[in-house]
Amino acid sequence: xxxxxxxxxxQHLLGIEGLEAREIEYLLDxxxxxxxxxxxxxxxxxxxxxRTLVNLxxxxxxxxxxxxxxxxxxxxxxxxxMAVARSSVVKGETLIDTAMTLNxxxxxxxxxxxxxxxxxxxxxxxxxxxxxxxGDGAHEHPTQALLDALTIRRRKGRIAGLTVAICGDILHSRxxxxxxxxxxxxxxxxxxxxxxxxxxxxxxxxxxxAVTDMRRGLEDADIVMMLRLQSExxxxxxxxxxxxxxxxxxxxHDKLRAARPDAMIMHPGPMNRGVxxxxxxxxxxNRSAILDQVEMGVAVRMAVLDALTRRLRANR
Amino acid sequence: MSRPLxxxxxxxxxxxxxxxxxxGLLAIGGRIAEFGPQVTGALAPSGTxxxxxxxxxxxxxxxxxxVGFGEPGAEHKERFESGGRAAVAGGITSLALLPxxxxxxxxxxxxxxxxxxxxQVKLAKVYPMAAVTRGLAGxxxxxxxxxxxxxxxxxxxxxxxxxxxxxxxxxxAYASMIDGLLVQHPEEPTLAAGGAMNEGxxxxxxxxxxxxxxxxxxMVERDLRLLELAGGRLHVAxxxxxxxxxxxxxxxxxxxxxxxxxxxxxLLLTEAEVEGYRTFAKVSPPLRGEADRLALIEGLxxxxxxxxxxxxxxxxxxxxxxPFGQAAFGVVGxxxxxxxxxxxxxxxxMGLLELLRKLxxxxxxxLGLEAGRLQRGVPADLVLFDPDAAxxxxxxxxxxxxxxxxxxxxxxxxxxxxxxxxxxxVFEAEP
Numbered sequence: 079x080x081x082x083x084x085x086x087x088x089q090h091l092l093g094i095e096g097l098e099a100r101e102i103e104y105l106l107d108x109x110x111x112x113x114x115x116x117x118x119x120x121x122x123x124x125x126x127x128x129r130t131l132v133n134l135x136x137x138x139x140x141x142x143x144x145x146x147x148x149x150x151x152x153x154x155x156x157x158x159x160m161a162v163a164r165s166s167v168v169k170g171e172t173l174i175d176t177a178m179t180l181n182x183x184x185x186x187x188x189x190x191x192x193x194x195x196x197x198x199x200x201x202x203x204x205x206x207x208x209x210x211x212x213g214d215g216a217h218e219h220p221t222q223a224l225l226d227a228l229t230i231r232r233r234k235g236r237i238a239g240l241t242v243a244i245c246g247d248i249l250h251s252r253x254x255x256x257x258x259x260x261x262x263x264x265x266x267x268x269x270x271x272x273x274x275x276x277x278x279x280x281x282x283x284x285x286x287x288a289v290t291d292m293r294r295g296l297e298d299a300d301i302v303m304m305l306r307l308q309s310e311x312x313x314x315x316x317x318x319x320x321x322x323x324x325x326x327x328x329x330x331h332d333k334l335r336a337a338r339p340d341a342m343i344m345h346p347g348p349m350n351r352g353v354x355x356x357x358x359x360x361x362x363x364n365r366s367a368i369l370d371q372v373e374m375g376v377a378v379r380m381a382v383l384d385a386l387t388r389r390l391r392a393n394r
Numbered sequence: 395m396s397r398p399l400x401x402x403x404x405x406x407x408x409x410x411x412x413x414x415x416x417x418g419l420l421a422i423g424g425r426i427a428e429f430g431p432q433v434t435g436a437l438a439p440s441g442t443x444x445x446x447x448x449x450x451x452x453x454x455x456x457x458x459x460x461v462g463f464g465e466p467g468a469e470h471k472e473r474f475e476s477g478g479r480a481a482v483a484g485g486i487t488s489l490a491l492l493p494x495x496x497x498x499x500x501x502x503x504x505x506x507x508x509x510x511x512x513x514q515v516k517l518a519k520v521y522p523m524a525a526v527t528r529g530l531a532g533x534x535x536x537x538x539x540x541x542x543x544x545x546x547x548x549x550x551x552x553x554x555x556x557x558x559x560x561x562x563x564x565x566x567a568y569a570s571m572i573d574g575l576l577v578q579h580p581e582e583p584t585l586a587a588g589g590a591m592n593e594g595x596x597x598x599x600x601x602x603x604x605x606x607x608x609x610x611x612x613m614v615e616r617d618l619r620l621l622e623l624a625g626g627r628l629h630v631a632x633x634x635x636x637x638x639x640x641x642x643x644x645x646x647x648x649x650x651x652x653x654x655x656x657x658x659x660x661l662l663l664t665e666a667e668v669e670g671y672r673t674f675a676k677v678s679p680p681l682r683g684e685a686d687r688l689a690l691i692e693g694l695x696x697x698x699x700x701x702x703x704x705x706x707x708x709x710x711x712x713x714x715x716x717p718f719g720q721a722a723f724g725v726v727g728x729x730x731x732x733x734x735x736x737x738x739x740x741x742x743x744m745g746l747l748e749l750l751r752k753l754x755x756x757x758x759x760x761l762g763l764e765a766g767r768l769q770r771g772v773p774a775d776l777v778l779f780d781p782d783a784a785x786x787x788x789x790x791x792x793x794x795x796x797x798x799x800x801x802x803x804x805x806x807x808x809x810x811x812x813x814x815x816x817x818x819x820v821f822e823a824e825p
Contacts, residue, residue, distance in 0.1 A: 095599075174715055194717030195601040196671030215719065217601030255601055279604055283595035 086385040090202045090209040093218035094259040102227065102260060109228050109374070109381035116152070116377055125384060125391070126155035129186040133159045134176070135212070136192040141347055142212050142221075145372075146189045149379035155187070173197060177204035186390065187383060190214075195252075208386040210379075216250050222346055223256035225378040227264065229370050230301060233342055238265030243295050243337070244286075245271040245327060246305030246354050249278050249316075253346045254305060258284050271295030273327065275316045276307075292327055296336040304329055304345045304354050312353070320353055330356040334365070342367050396818040398422045399774060400438045404447035406430070408454065408768035409751035419452060421774035424816035429768055443819070447778055450811055453750050455487025455518075455775035456732060457757040457766045459655050459703035460577075460631055462552075462724070464795075465511065467496025471796050472708040478517030480728040480793040482821040484704075485777035485810040488519045488758070488765045489728075493530070494552030500525035500536045502544035509545055517820050519775070521547040521761060526556055526565050526576060533558075535565060542572050547761045548629065550577035553678055553723070555613055557583050562617065563624045570626035575760070577629045578617055580638060581679055585609035590719050592665040592680040600671065602718060605680050611637035618645045621652060629760055630654040632705050634679045636689030643698040653760050655701040656690050658734035659725055659800045663687075667800065673714045673721035674798050677705075691743055694752065701757040704731040708796030725800040729792060734801060736781060736808035746781065774817035783809035 085104045094102075115121060131150040133143050143159060150157040162176070173192075180188065181204075188209045190198045195215030202209040213219040230237055242261050248254045248270045261268050268286040270277065281288050289295035296302060307323065317323045334341065343359060343366045351357045360366055399421040406417045406429055418433030419426065420442075428437065438444055458481065464471035481489055491508060493499030499508060505522045512520035524546035525536045538549055549569060555578060556562045562578075569576055586609040591597050593604025614630055618641060621628045633639060633656045645652050659677060664684050667675035675681055693699040707724025714721050727734075735753060738744045758766030765775055786805045789797040813821035 172712065172715065173717060192717065194719045196719075197717035199671060200715075200717055215601050215717075216603075252601060255599070278598040279593045279606070280595040280598055283598060 087389070088386070091220055091382055091386060092199050092202060092209065092211045094220045094223050094256045094263070095218065097263065099263050102224070102264060105224055105378070105381050105385060106228050106231060108384060109224070109377040112377035112380040113374065116373070121152050122154060123152060124154040126150065126153040126387060129155045129387065130184070131155045131157045131187040131189065131383065132180065132183070132185040133157065134162060134180070134188060134190045135160070136162045136197070137213070139191055139213070142191065145375045146212060146379050148376050149383055150187070152376070153380055153383055155383070173201055174204055177201050181205055186387065210382055210386065213252050215252065216255070217252050218256045219252040220256050221375070221379055221382055222253050223260040224382070225371055225374040226257055226303070226344060227260055228374045228378055229344065229367050230342070232374070233367060233370070234300065237261065240300040241267045241269065241298055242301040242303060243269045243271050243299040244303045244305065245292065245295065245329065247276045247307050247311060248272045248281065248305070249276045250308070250311070251305050257303065258286055269295050269299070271327070273317060292333050293336045296333060299337040299341050302329065302334065302337055302341055302343050304343065306346065306348065306350060307354050324353055328352070328354055328356055329359050331359055334359065341365065344368065344371060346371070396424050396816060398439050398442040399814060399817045400433070400435070400442045400444045401452055401778065402433075402435060402444065402446050403449060404452035404778065405449060406768065407451050407747060407750055409747045410755040410767035410769075412747065413768065414747055416449070419768070419776070421817040424774055424818070426768060426770055426772055426774050428770065445778070445812065450778050450780050452776060452778050454754040454766045454768055455777045455813060455815065456485045456753045457761070457763060458486045458489040458706070458728065458731060459701055459757045459760065460492065461489040461704060461706045461728065462492040462494065462708065464708060465495065466507070471710050472794055474511045474515040474520070476793060476795045477706070477708070477728065478515045480726070481518040482813040482815070483793050483810060484729040485732045485779060485813055486518050486728055487775035487777070487813060487815050488521065488763055490521045490523050490547055490761055492552045493523050493525045493550065498525050498530045499523070499546070500528055500530065502537065502540045505541055505544040505546050517815065519765070519815060521763065523548045523550050523577065525549065526551050527561065530554055532556055532561065535561070535568060538565070538569055538574055539572050542574055547763070548575040548577050550631070551579065553579050555579045555581050555583055559616060559620065563620045566620055566624035566626035566628065570624070573627070575627045575629055577631050578613070580610045580613045580630050580633065581605070582609045582612040585612060589680070590676065591668050592682050594665060594683055596665045596668055600668065607635040607637060607682060607686065610635045610679060611641055614638045614641050618650060618652065621650055627651045632657050632660065632679060632703070633690065633693070633699060634660045634682050635686045639689050639693035639698055643693065643696070646698065653700045654698070655703045655757070656694065656699050657703060657705040658727060658731060661687065661690055661694070661702070662734060662737055663800060668718070671718040673716065673718055674725060674800055674802065676718060676721050676723055677725055677800070678723035691738065694738070695744060700752065700760060702731070702735050702752045703757065704728050708794050709798045710796055714798050725798050726792065726794045726796055727799070728794065730787060730799065730801050730806065732777070732779065732810060733785070733806035733808040737806065739781070740807055774814055776814045777810060778812040779808060779810045781808050783807065785809050
């Protein structure tokens with residue numbers, strides 16, 4: 079990869095909020111290159127040789143953590159996974175304590191997931207290395223939005239002008255927030271589709287249209303983005319039951335007929351088949367981009383790690 | 395007994411009588427003996443402490459309706475000494491103390507403990523409020539009669555609303571027998587459950603669980619109905635929403651015995667302060683939107699809102715340097731109460747006397763205290779302040795043990811120069 083000029087001059091990637099379209103384009107262009115590299119048999123680069131990446135996950139996530147781990151290793155970094163159980167945090171070590179401990183270990187990159195909104199930004203204020211937000215509470219999950227954008231751009235050739243329907247638990251979803259921000263910045267139209275109990279207050283203030291009828295929400299959509307409904311939210315407090323949710327909001331081939339014939343289906347995973355998505359739809363290789371998303375995930379994370387360390391490498 | 399006190403050449407301000415004129419004030423034996431233009435140096439008995447006010451404002455000491463210390467149970471957050479120093483530095487000479495300590499003030503012996511600690515410290519006068527329900531648990535009535543006899547000035551479960559409607563009805567009815575005042579935290583707890591800030595666009599963008607404005611008016615309207623049913627006296631603490639102001643305005647028009655207050659932070663700040671997950675802007679009830687803030691000012695001006703209280707709630711660093719959702723609620727406010735409130739005068743929303751009434755005579759009347767006015771024979775609890783002198787709120791300048799101010803870095807106009815309690819100087823600003 080050519081070193082090139084520094085076009086992403088941020089110290090951290092804490093969210094999509096505040097990123098300009100050119101910065102997003104830059105990261106996506108960079109990631110495109112890594113997609114090709116990842117398909118070769120020799121995948122390892124030396125860009126981050128001697129650098130240490132720490133995966134710090136306060137909330138378990140095999141997929142995201144593995145994706146970052148692969149990304150770091152393919153760029154030549156030493157990758158350490160620190161799983162921090164919620165319980166040990168409750169026992170008294172605060173996030174700031176953790177930051178201090180990490181500083182003493184001199185990592186170059188810190189990838190953090192935390193169950194509280196804003197926690198990753200708080201940590202970033204107290205560490206000396208670059209921080210990547212791998213998901214904070216119901217706030218943001220920027221690399222997910224970037225990998226979704228890359229998947230869309232590669233399949234559809236563009237993002238601007240597309241109609242994207244994001245369906246499901248918008249209220250608790252950091253994936254939805256980051257995607258809304260990114261898609262709006264890149265000029266897409268965004269609809270959110272959910273029962274009123276799963277829509278945040280004043281959701282229109284995010285620049286989206288809110289729809290509670292799935293078929294209407296999917297009308298003319300180029301992209302159908304499904305969100306995972308956590309099992310603890312299906313038991314009557316937010317939606318009456320799984321089967322009622324599936325009846326109204328589960329993605330089936332029948333409901334999908336409202337969307338454009340070439341509409342692409344996405345899901346950040348892991349899927350709940352029979353809850354938010356019907357098995358046959360998820361497995362429809364002509365429509366579903368779900369496995370592409372996983373592949374793009376590694377490439378996008380490589381791009382982010384590369385971009386955040388360019389200045390570091392330039393100063394070497 | 396303190397030495398006689400003579401303040402000369404002051405702008406005497408008494409909101410209770412509408413007095414606003416140049417003159418002096420003489421206090422003997424801790425009580426006001428004489429005040430007005432006729433008071434001159436010639437009146438001074440021997441041994442008098444004479445203070446030349448040079449035209450600064452002399453008003454009754456502030457009466458703060460709602461203050462939390464950390465004693466007992468959280469002495470690292472605030473003690474009577476530190477809280478007392480912060481109070482008098484803010485011109486506060488009387489304060490009503492919240493019962494949500496550990497253990498809570500739900501027993502006459504605890505009321506006596508508070509009174510004893512305040513006597514030892516001898517700064518601002520401390521009036522304990524006692525719990526409505528045993529252990530603040532919201533299930534059984536505390537011994538309201540015995541608590542009142544021990545000196546409790548009001549009953550409240552602090553930052554927990556009395557959620558059970560039947561219990562609230564009984565508390566109001568029972569308290570009416572002893573002329574007890576019930577102070578309610580206006581928040582429907584199940585609607586507010588899990589919330590960290592005001593529900594709205596900011597919470598949505600930050601991904602924080604919201605507390606809807608409706609949680610306030612739902613509880614206020616319920617309580618007003620219960621008040622009608624049960625009788626008694628109700629004070630709704632820290633109002634934050636336009637809808638609740640409207641509900642109380644209507645209730646007052648119906649002649650219900652209800653009073654209410656709000657806080658300087660709800661009058662001056664909005665939910666926008668939470669941007670960047672600033673935990674010093676995490677308060678309960680939460681900071682609201684601009685329309686609500688303006689409605690509070692409106693309510694204050696038209697008399698719907700009776701008083702301004704600091705809602706002082708000290709929190710140490712470990713309780714605030716956390717992700718927003720995990721951080722504790724509350725801000726300190728004793729030292730900034732007067733200066734922050736004066737913003738309403740400087741921005742032309744209220745006259746000086748009108749504002750001072752909300753900080754002195756009105757809260758004193760709500761609590762039934764002999765305080766908050768300039769009158770011959772009443773305790774010489776006084777504040778001397780320069781309404782125009784500017785100062786900046788800094789962590790270093792705060793006398794509270796806790797530094798969780800919502801106004802860090804803000805420059806206010808209005809500086810307390812001296813404070814007297816029973817004619818005894820308890821605070822003097824550095825020159």
